[in-house]
Amino acid sequence: MKRQFILEDGTVFKGKGFGSVKASFGEVVFTTGMTGYQETLTDPSFYGQIVTFTYPLIGNYGINWNDYESSLPFVRGVVVKEAAEFPSNWRSTLSLDEFLKEKGIPGIAGIDTRKLTRKIRAYGTLRGAICAEDVDTESVVARLKGLPALSDAVAQVSTKTRYEMKGPGKHIVLIDFGAKKSILTELTKRNCRVTVMPYHATAADILSLQPDGVMLSNGPGNPKDVKGAVQMVKGLIGKVPLFGICLGHQLFALACGADTFKLKFGHRGANHPVQDIRTGKTVITSQNHGYAVDEKSLAGTGLMVTERALNDGTVEGLAHTQYPAFTVQYHPEASPGPHDSNPLFDQFLNMIDQHQKEDQQYAKTH
Known part of the structure; x- marks a missing residue:
């Protein structure tokens, strides 16, 4: 044919x-x-x-x-x-x-x-x-x-209702902007109890569940099309530890006051080198995105660049300088792809532990 x-x-x-x-x-x-x-x-x-x-x-x-x-x-x-x-x-x-x-x-x-x-x-x-x-x-x-640009991509792929994966460990709320199954796999492998929420959940909805941490998932399209999610993330920053992946990384940046832009042809594949600029270590990553965070827009946002793509120099990782929150542009769950960045899930859980210890110490002294 x-x-x-x-x-x-x-x-x-x-x-x-x-x-x-x-x-x-x-x-x-x-x-x-x-x-x-x-x-x-x-x-x-x-x-x-x-x-x-x-x-x-x-x-x-x-x-x-x-x-x-x-x-x-x-x-x-x-x-x-x-x-x-x-x-x-x-x-x-x-x-x-x-x-x-x-x-x-x-x-x-x-x-x-x-x-x-x-x-x-x-x-x-x-x-x-x-x-x-x-x-x-x-x-x-x-x-x-004459085709119009897609503007409702996240709405088409996100879960319509909340659901839960049982586990004896930390309670993680995963905001589903188009989450891959492998993210759930990595969290449940670490004994987490995971509550998956739709993209239109509010910060109040999420905080009412009293999670130990919140993950912002990957997803399709332009992050600026998901305006409600940007407001939701704003309401979470400083109140609960955050970890964002791909679209979640971009939404986090927008919520902090930074900007994003459309890449010429995007990053898609399982062989993209990314360097941690704090340690100099380079990992091979799996990527799938058409937008990136504008590094020039980070001034005054409280964000610092932690990782950078070696192919084109774009921002691949962010951390907040005041609150427990970090994000990456690539996919640490890496299906398909290398497992170099898989320990980021452990880093997230360790950040939660540290945050809870600091809260306990603060409560004892005040």
Whole structure:
């Protein structure tokens, strides 16, 4: 089945369709991970996007029931050089083609993904469409140029209701802006009791649960679209220890008075080097974001830069100089990806311990 992949600048790629036969429109991004396509496809942070895999062979180990990062995939389409037709892995239950058909997501193979990636790197993120071979290119381009920017991405991926994961340890409230399952896994692995709250929860709602700490999760889209969440985070700063990941990092910065901006083509993949500027140590990180914190806007916010991307120098970590709160732009739960930054979950729990000790000492002396 021949199909077309059309970009808003009029570029046309012809290839072989797989997955769903429906047409799909979305923001075209690329990810550089060599493995972990299932985790990528089910990561809510990819909501509304057509994902290009730079690794040439995708689907070779199939799809299994254990590696989902959310119950549903949120990508709009999949672009690959080659899609494996016959996966080989003892855990595989579906092929990539079968998975995409089941979820109603179109894919296109046989594309020069290197050329496409170079175009995105040169000109920035573009909108694109996976469609039939015989569609009118000019009408598709006109529709792409008229597509409105996504503004409700977080609302589409966040949990609708509060729920809880039992545990004997610290009580952590996780604000779900599009949280990956692996964040829950890391917290429950450390015996935490986790209450997951929807993105529109208020600071009063959260503080009424008397949590030991609050995590601000990853999620899709522009952080400035989630204005209510910025106000919520403002109401938490200084009242409870905070740890933010990816979108949570950006929302925390906005809540402190800093600014964010859209990157030319974003950071997506499992091989991004980040340096802790306090220690000089470098870790390899998993990333998936299209926005970043503007370092020039940090003056007077009470925030200090703790980590920086070595590829482009953008802010990758923040800490508050007065309150127990820190954030990272990358994914320490790293599914898929390296585990270099996994100890950040322990750092968060240690920060909670220290905060509670200081509160107890203060209570004894006043």
